[in-house]
Amino acid sequence: MRNALIIIVALSTIACTGGEDIALLHREITDVQRGVQNLQNSNVDQQDMRQLGDRLQQLTDQNMRSNADLSTRVQALQESIEALHASLELTTRKLQAITQELAAARAHQITVLPPVTTTVPAGADGEATTNTAETASIERPVAAAIDQMPPDRLYRSAYEDYMRGNYDLAAQGFREYLRRFPETDLGDNALYWIGEAYDAQDLNQEAIEVFSQLLEAYPNSDKAAGAQLKKGLLYLKADDQGQGVVNLQYVVYEHPGTKEAELAREKLRSLGLNIR
Secondary structure (H helix, E strand, O other), X not given: OHHXXXXXXXXXXXXXXXXXXXXXXXHHHHHHHHHHHHHHHHHHHHXXXXXXXXXXXXXXXXXXXXXXXXXXXXXXXXXXXXXXXXXXXXXXXXXXXXXXXXXXHHHOOOOOOOOOOOEEOOOOOOOOEEOHHHHHHHHHHHHHHXXXXXXXXXXXXXXXXXXXXXXXHHHHHHHHHHHHOOOOOOHHHHHHHHHHHHHHOOOHHHHHHHHHHHHHHOOOOOOHHHHHHHHHHHHHHOOOHHHHHHHHHHHHHHOOOOHHHHHHHHHHHHOOOOOO
């Protein structure tokens, strides 16, 4: 009986021990499953972090490119502003020079009168006759006065005629200046104002020829851009759009940064041509 009791206690102990082991095993399996799940979640988080890092790098690169583009645009804008300042300064100097010329011309003005003829009563044939002797006596002092003018005064006199709207007299004065003083520094300017005087009188072809002469004789003149621009505008005025566009494009490409180039570009845009 005692032995049977011992056997029963032993079996109970074994059963209890087996149940505890099984419960412990279940707990370990659950812990492993939880660890696997955590590991999977960790892998997902790492993948999200990698994607987030890649997106952040893309945004950083994009921002750097945008900053570079902005810096380039700011630099271009600064250069444009500097060019405009330079052009404005040059224009200011020219206006000051013109103002000084006009002031000097007013101070030393010599009034050149046109030839005067005297009409006498009708002759026997009923026609009026002209006193040519008196005309010649008036023209000689006027011509002598012009011949005695120094170059600067002759130039100023012609320029004042232009400013007053006496375009024909201005063209004659500048022609006389070129005839008498062909080697001065103002030869290109004289040609330019002759062209402007012709343009003001709607003498398109004559003006184009003068501006062409200026460009051929003085290719490096500060009036070259203006002469080229005027040629383009005059061709357009004469309904020759082909030559007009060619000359305006030449201004843009050969004289960049000048006010004439900007005017040419605006005119081309008005014709439907976008020139960079």
